[in-house]
Amino acid sequence: MLTRRHMLAAGAVALAAPALAQTAAWPNGPIRIIVPFPPGGSTDALSRLLQPRLSAEFGVPVVVENRTGASGSLGTAATARAAPDGNTWVLVFDTHAVNPALIPNMGFDTERDLTPVxxxxxxxxxxxAHRTRPYRSVADVLAAARARPESVTFGTIGNGSLAHLTMALFEKxxxxxxxxxxxxxxxPLAVAAAAGEVDLPIATRPAIGPHIDSGALLPLAQTGATRSATMPDTPTLAESGAPEIDxxxxxxxxxxxxLPEPVARRMEAALRSALAVPELRDRVAGLGIDLDPQGGAYFTRFLSSQIATWGRVVRENNIRPD
Known part of the structure; x- marks a missing residue:
């Protein structure tokens, strides 16, 4: 006779069977990584570094698809609307945490409709500062801006980007x-920065690092609360007269x-395995990224905090999308 314990165990197995079957069959076709920005940026570079490692790990083609627009939200929306079958993913940048406040009608909920991995x-x-400009420190910039308001330009990867919001805090x-x-x-920003189209390009080192290394751009300050180990000689904005910016x-x-949890865990493990390869890790670090891989639970909390922080800056400064 079947006992109640046997019946409960059988029911649990039956409920788990579809997810287990799906996991066992995955991947069952090409894997698509959506990059929600144009080629040439850091998200694109990181995706293409990971691409061959993931393809070898899973034994299927891994395709990087650049789907641009709306500060990264169009490509991210394609992932949010995709079937949770493990075949569509997105690699996001910091605009992901700004877009909910900047673009209220994205068509998806950033925290509800995606699985952080x-x-x-x-x-x-x-x-x-471009080398043709006279600025060699933040103090030089402040002196020029105070002498001639709205005469100094700064370039970012887009309206409402983290760089834009940071400069709004700097101005205030x-x-x-x-x-x-x-x-x-x-x-596009990197090309414009090298050509000297703007006085003060501001972006991550992955985006403009080669032009810093070539001497076309001179680093004036970094935006973290403390100096990064990758730029120990560059002062922070807080050290340069703009306190409390981080x-x-x-x-x-x-x-x-x-997304089935086993699929998410397997993808996380594959990503960590790729990042553990010394050659790939060195190339990622060479992009200027301070690697510190954190799993889905941490990433979820991190995103909630970032969304709250930068949403407040958007509202307080009345920033609107392009």
Whole structure:
């Protein structure tokens, strides 16, 4: 005779069977990583570094798809609306935490409709000056901006980006008024920065690092609360007259909501395995990312905090999308 314990155990197995079957069959086709920005930026570079490792791990093609627009929200929306079958993922940047306040009608809920899988790491942004400009310190910038308000320009990866919000805090803290020039992603900004289109490009080192290394851009300050080990000689904005600014970009990997937990865990393990390869890890670190992989639970809490913090800055400064 079947006991009640046997019946409960059989029921649990029956309920788990579909998820287990789906996990066992996954991946059952090409895996797509959506990059919600144009080629040439840090999200694109990181995705393409991971691509061959993931393909070898899973034994299926891994396709990187650049789906741009609306500060990264269009590509992210495609993932949020995808079937939770483990075949569609997105690699996001810090705009992911700003968009809920900046774009209220995205068509998906950032926290409800996606599954955080792995936070790769963070990095401060770098406020730079093109070598043809006279600025060699933040003090030089402040002096020029106070002498001629709205004469100094700064360039970012887009309106409402973390760099834009950070400079809004900088203006409020120092009392100066600058002119914002938004570009459509890290690639376009990097090209414009090297050409000297704006006075002060501000972005992560992954986006503009090569132009810092070449001498085309001169680093004036970094935006973290403390100096990054990758830029120990560059002062922070807080050290340069703008106290209490702590702004760090981040890179993270997400899938759709209702993703089977075993699939999410297997993808997280594959990503960690790829990042553990010394050659790949060195290349990622070479992008300027301070690698510190954190799993889904941590990433979920991190995103909630970032969304609350930068949403408040958007509202207080009445920032609107392009």
């Amino acid at each position: 792995l936070l790769f790491g963070t990095a401060p942004m770098v406020l730079t 803290a120092t009392g100066v008024k600058l002119v914002h020039v938004p570009y459509r992603g890290g690639g 702004a760090r970009a981040f890179w993270g990997f997400l899938g759709p909501a209702r």
